[in-house]
Amino acid sequence: MWNDKRAIDLLEIEHPLIQAPMAGPTNPQIVAAVSEAGGLGGLGASGKSLDDLRVTIREIKSLTDRPFNVNLFNRSTEVYDSEARLGPILKELLQSYHSDMGLGPVPDPIPLYGPADKQLEVLIDERVPVVSFHFGVDAQTVATAKEAGAKVLCSATTVSEAILLEKLGVDAIIAQGAEAGGHRGTFQGDYRQALVGAVALVPRVVDAVSVPVIAAGGIMDSRGIVACLALGASAVQMGTAFLGCPEATVAPVWRDALEGAEAESTVVTEVLSGKPARGLHNRYIEELEAIDEPLLPYPSQSAVARELRKEAASRGEASFVAMWAGQGVGLFRRQPAADLVKQLVAESLQLINRLASG
Numbered sequence: 001m002w003n004d005k006r007a008i009d010l011l012e013i014e015h016p017l018i019q020a021p022m023a024g025p026t027n028p029q030i031v032a033a034v035s036e037a038g039g040l041g042g043l044g045a046s047g048k049s050l051d052d053l054r055v056t057i058r059e060i061k062s063l064t065d066r067p068f069n070v071n072l073f074n075r076s077t078e079v080y081d082s083e084a085r086l087g088p089i090l091k092e093l094l095q096s097y098h099s100d101m102g103l104g105p106v107p108d109p110i111p112l113y114g115p116a117d118k119q120l121e122v123l124i125d126e127r128v129p130v131v132s133f134h135f136g137v138d139a140q141t142v143a144t145a146k147e148a149g150a151k152v153l154c155s156a157t158t159v160s161e162a163i164l165l166e167k168l169g170v171d172a173i174i175a176q177g178a179e180a181g182g183h184r185g186t187f188q189g190d191y192r193q194a195l196v197g198a199v200a201l202v203p204r205v206v207d208a209v210s211v212p213v214i215a216a217g218g219i220m221d222s223r224g225i226v227a228c229l230a231l232g233a234s235a236v237q238m239g240t241a242f243l244g245c246p247e248a249t250v251a252p253v254w255r256d257a258l259e260g261a262e263a264e265s266t267v268v269t270e271v272l273s274g275k276p277a278r279g280l281h282n283r284y285i286e287e288l289e290a291i292d293e294p295l296l297p298y299p300s301q302s303a304v305a306r307e308l309r310k311e312a313a314s315r316g317e318a319s320f321v322a323m324w325a326g327q328g329v330g331l332f333r334r335q336p337a338a339d340l341v342k343q344l345v346a347e348s349l350q351l352i353n354r355l356a357s358g
């Protein structure tokens with residue numbers, strides 16, 4: 001059915017279609033639905049406590065016998081700086097938002113993610129079949145996961161990151177184009193130079209490494225999938241496309257905003273978390289970017305806005321919600337996950353046949 005079977009065989013799935021492990025929106029229901037439909041479902045687990053992580057993995061296993069992926073952030077980036085404090089300008093701005101929303105004082109930073117080492121122990125204990133990483137990974141972590149029998153994936157945003165990941169022993173590389181929603185996976189150099197579109201990035205990564213390459217960024221339908229396979233990718237990873245699935249945990253205000261958005265509605269910004277990420281532009285991004293003061297380090301920059309985001313989401317107030325989205329958002333549609341996978345597979349195979357028959 002599919003010409004290039006390298007990712008399919010590696011991950012033991014039917015179709016070269018991976019649902020991005022998105023911290024926040026993903027849960028056992030969407031993971032199991034995608035894996036049951038023959039793709040690879042994925043849980044974004046970076047923000048999960050160890051107990052919650054274990055329970056969630058067990059729930060996935062109760063819903064599907066098929067392979068699935070659990071994603072962690074690089075253990076070296078998940079270091080919490082307990083000394084970091086808000087600057088006066090940012091503090092005043094956040095406090096004014098809090099007052100407008102009837103909230104109390106701006107909360108102090110807390111560790112939001114990890115500890116990734118301990119999370120990995122849970123994954124190994126629970127025999128998670130595929131483990132993926134964002135923001136890079138180290139050789140020891142790769143070796144530990146592989147010794148436990150897991151397949152290991154990691155995102156790269158440049159050719160040189162991809163070459164390093166192959167040397168570290170990862171089984172497949174996710175080439176994350178600049179179009180991608182959510183955090184940039186960049187772990188080397190200036191992220192602005194690593195904003196490489198998928199059409200430029202994927203073939204260069206395919207040429208540079210011998211492991212299978214998974215294309216990501218802006219892929220929303222069969223045209224994007226087939227184009228990436230033509231670029232040499234062995235599979236695709238799609239995030240924003242799955243935010244329209246009713247199974248995904250997405251605040252209604254965010255989902256509604258995705259519906260009317262286009263590529264130019266999105267921006268890559270550091271103000272949401274302290275690390276560059278692509279999301280829908282809103283008042284919060286605009287006003288924080290205008291501040292002339294250093295941001296808090298990642299992830300404290302995100303932690304201080306946690307109460308504001310929650311309150312805004314519950315009120316349907318888009319101005320203060322972090323609404324991650326990729327540049328393909330104009331093709332956003334609402335559809336159950338299994339139907340989406342089936343439709344993407346059927347349309348991609350039709351398109352491949354149509355192209356082959358001239």
Ligand SMILES: Cc1cc2nc3c(=O)[nH]c(=O)nc-3n(C[C@H](O)[C@H](O)[C@H](O)COP(=O)(O)O)c2cc1C
Pocket residue numbers: 020021022023025044045046071133134155176179180181182183216217218219237238239240241324325326327328
């Ligand atoms: C809401 C959202 C959350 C994300 N969270 C993660 C994450 O926790 N870990 C990760 O490796 N990638 C994460 N990503 C990035 C995806 O893995 C992938 O690179 C991206 O979704 C591809 O671009 P697309 O959204 O245009 O399909 C996230 C993306 C989105 C949209």
